Amino acid sequence: MSNVRKQKRANKSLPFFFKDEFKVSFIIIFISTILLITTFTFDIVPPILNRGIQPATFPKALLVLIISLTLIIYYLSKKKPWKIEKKLPRTFFLTLLSFIFFVVISKTLDFFLAISILSIFVSYNWGEKRLFYLLLVGIIFPVIVFIFFETILGLRFPPGIITNIYYN
Helix, strand or coil: CHHHHHHHHHHCCCCHHHCHHHHHHHHHHHHHHHHHHHHCCCCCCCCCCCCCCCCCHHHHHHHHHHHHHHHHHHHHHHHCCCCCCCCCCHHHHHHHHHHHHHHHHHHHCCHHHHHHHHHHHHHHHCCCCCHHHHHHHHHHHHHHHHHHHHHHCCCCCCCCHHHHHHHC
16 A cells, blocks of 8 residues: 555656746746846936937846746746756857857957857857858848847947947
8 A cells, every 4th residue: 555655656746836947947037027127226318318229128128038038938848848968968068168258259359250250159069060051140140239239229339350340
């Protein structure tokens, strides 16, 4: 009788709040919500000083996007549970390393160049081996980011090799 009772308990799944998918999603949403609440304390810039959107609008939009994407990922993880890995794949560590290179290149050479190198490096490590598509991603993605920040948000990129050519 006790073996049957133990076996029933062993087959019973954990409540949703003990599962890793929920824990990770909850932490991301909790921190994002705290940061989102903090953005409501930002000062409003007078229209004469405002070159684009209000300073608090972009962080709010970004945090709402993070919360939305986290909810989508959590929903998808309920349909197809996460695979438990004994060790993280090599691409994970190379991606982290690429962010360190991004910071170094953006501070020393150029922010635009750093975005381009980062997008090529990450695309290559995640499996894209065709040179044409790597160059396409390395050119189109930074141009889209540049246009978005320069025209829509009205923000200038920090000075560097390529941005100095554009601004001069």
